[in-house]
Amino acid sequence: MDYTQLTIKSKLPDIKTTIFTTVGNLAREHNAIDLSQGFPNFEADRELLSLVTKAMHEGHNQYAPMPGYYGLREVISEKIESLHNHHYNPESEITITVGATQAIFTAITAFIGLGDEVIVIKPAYDCYEPAIILNGGNPVLIQLDTPDYKVDWEVFKTKITPKTKMVIINTPHNPSGTILSKKDMEKLQDILKPTNIILLSDEVYEHIIFDSQTHHSASQFKDLAERSFVCASFGKTFHVTGWKMGYCAAPAALMAEFRKVHQFAVFCADHPVQRALASYLKNASHYLDLNNFYQKKRDLFLQGIKSSKFTFKPSQGTYFQLLDYTALSNEDDEIIGKRLITEHKIASIPISSFNLNNRNDYKLRFCFAKKQETLEKAIEILCRL
Structure with a gap:
C-alpha cells in the first residue's frame, strides 16, 4: 500500500488552532506585553x-x-x-x-x-x-x-x-x-x-x-x-x-x-x-487570601486605564477583564487585537473567539495575573491609544 495515498477523515474538521496559540505566537514574534493567555508571569509560593x-x-x-x-x-x-x-x-x-x-x-x-x-x-x-x-x-x-x-x-x-x-x-x-x-x-x-x-x-x-x-x-x-x-x-x-x-x-x-x-x-x-x-x-489562607491578592491587581489595572478610551464593567471574578473599545474603533475585535500586537506591542484575546458564530462584541479580554511592572507598562500603552 502506498501510504502517501492514505485518506484521512478528521473527527474535528472545523476546529482550527486555538486563539490562545495564535495570539501567543504573534505576541512573541512582536515582543509584545502579553495580557492574552491566562497565566501568571510571577513565581509561585x-x-x-x-x-x-x-x-x-x-x-x-x-x-x-x-x-x-x-x-x-x-x-x-x-x-x-x-x-x-x-x-x-x-x-x-x-x-x-x-x-x-x-x-x-x-x-x-x-x-x-x-x-x-x-x-x-x-x-x-x-x-x-x-x-x-x-x-x-x-x-x-x-x-x-x-x-x-x-x-x-x-x-x-x-x-x-x-x-x-x-x-x-x-x-x-x-x-x-x-x-x-x-x-x-x-x-x-x-x-x-x-x-x-x-x-x-x-x-x-x-x-x-x-x-x-x-x-x-x-x-x-x-x-x-x-x-x-x-x-x-x-x-x-x-x-x-x-x-x-x-x-x-x-x-x-x-x-x-x-x-x-x-x-x-x-x-x-x-x-x-x-x-x-x-x-x-x-493552611486555608493559601486559597482564602487569593481574592484580596487578585483584587489589588484588578483595581490597579482599572484605576490605571480610567483616562483611556476603553470602557468597562469591573470583573466580578477570574483574573480577566473585558475592555470595550468602541470609542477607539469599529473594527472587528480580531483585527484591532492583531493591530494592538503588531503596532502597539500589547496582546489580548478577542471575545468573538468565544461567541456563537464569532459574534463581535467590540471587547477584548485582558489578563491581569501579572507582575505590577507588567501591568504598569500595559496601562501606559493602553492610555496612549
Missing part, C-alpha cells in the same frame, strides 16, 4: 515549590493511586465541606486530574454519546465543544448578551429536549468575569430537578471573587450536587498552570463512570505535586 522538592527527595516519584493520593483527596473533601457544607467521600467521590481540562474532557467522554445534546452557554471556554463533538454529541448553544452576560433562564428552558444529556456552566465565568448568583443557581436547580440531566460545573476560578461577593458552587445546592461534576484547578489557584493539576468531585455513581475513562486516559496525575498540595492546602 516558595513554600509550595519546596514541598514538591521534598516529596521528590522522599521518594514519591512513581505512580500515584489511580484516583489520586488519598491524603490530597481527604483535604479537598474537608475544604469543600468547610466552604460549601457538602461532604464528598474522599475514597469514592473525588479524583485528582491532569488539570481541569482533563476533568472536563473525561466527564463528557464518560457520559456523552452519539446524538446526545449538551447545553453550552456562550461565550464559552474553547475546550467544551470539541470534547462534545469528538464523542458524537451535539452542542446546543445559548448566546449571552453584552454587556451583562447574564443567563436568561426562560431561554435556557426552551433549549432542553428529550435528547439533553448534560449542561455545562462556568462560574466565575471566562471570559466575561461574571459570576452566577445564588438566585441563578437556585433557578438552575429548579429547572433541572425533574430531569435526568447531568451538570458539569467548571469552577476553576472558585477562589478569585471580588468586592466581597461569594462563589456559589454547584456542590452547595443539594439537588445540583447530586447530579454534578465539579471541576477545579490547582494551577489557576496557586499560580502553577504548567503543572496541569486539578480535581473533580461528584457523587459516587457518577464518579465510578468518570474513573473508567480516567484510568485509561491518564491513569494518574503527578505524584510528588499531589503530596505537596496535600500539605499546602492544610
Whole structure:
C-alpha cells in the first residue's frame, strides 16, 4: 500500500488552532506585553515549590493511586465541606486530574454519546465543544448578551429536549468575569430537578471573587450536587498552570463512570505535586487570601486605564477583564487585537473567539495575573491609544 495515498477523515474538521496559540505566537514574534493567555508571569509560593522538592527527595516519584493520593483527596473533601457544607467521600467521590481540562474532557467522554445534546452557554471556554463533538454529541448553544452576560433562564428552558444529556456552566465565568448568583443557581436547580440531566460545573476560578461577593458552587445546592461534576484547578489557584493539576468531585455513581475513562486516559496525575498540595492546602489562607491578592491587581489595572478610551464593567471574578473599545474603533475585535500586537506591542484575546458564530462584541479580554511592572507598562500603552 502506498501510504502517501492514505485518506484521512478528521473527527474535528472545523476546529482550527486555538486563539490562545495564535495570539501567543504573534505576541512573541512582536515582543509584545502579553495580557492574552491566562497565566501568571510571577513565581509561585516558595513554600509550595519546596514541598514538591521534598516529596521528590522522599521518594514519591512513581505512580500515584489511580484516583489520586488519598491524603490530597481527604483535604479537598474537608475544604469543600468547610466552604460549601457538602461532604464528598474522599475514597469514592473525588479524583485528582491532569488539570481541569482533563476533568472536563473525561466527564463528557464518560457520559456523552452519539446524538446526545449538551447545553453550552456562550461565550464559552474553547475546550467544551470539541470534547462534545469528538464523542458524537451535539452542542446546543445559548448566546449571552453584552454587556451583562447574564443567563436568561426562560431561554435556557426552551433549549432542553428529550435528547439533553448534560449542561455545562462556568462560574466565575471566562471570559466575561461574571459570576452566577445564588438566585441563578437556585433557578438552575429548579429547572433541572425533574430531569435526568447531568451538570458539569467548571469552577476553576472558585477562589478569585471580588468586592466581597461569594462563589456559589454547584456542590452547595443539594439537588445540583447530586447530579454534578465539579471541576477545579490547582494551577489557576496557586499560580502553577504548567503543572496541569486539578480535581473533580461528584457523587459516587457518577464518579465510578468518570474513573473508567480516567484510568485509561491518564491513569494518574503527578505524584510528588499531589503530596505537596496535600500539605499546602492544610493552611486555608493559601486559597482564602487569593481574592484580596487578585483584587489589588484588578483595581490597579482599572484605576490605571480610567483616562483611556476603553470602557468597562469591573470583573466580578477570574483574573480577566473585558475592555470595550468602541470609542477607539469599529473594527472587528480580531483585527484591532492583531493591530494592538503588531503596532502597539500589547496582546489580548478577542471575545468573538468565544461567541456563537464569532459574534463581535467590540471587547477584548485582558489578563491581569501579572507582575505590577507588567501591568504598569500595559496601562501606559493602553492610555496612549
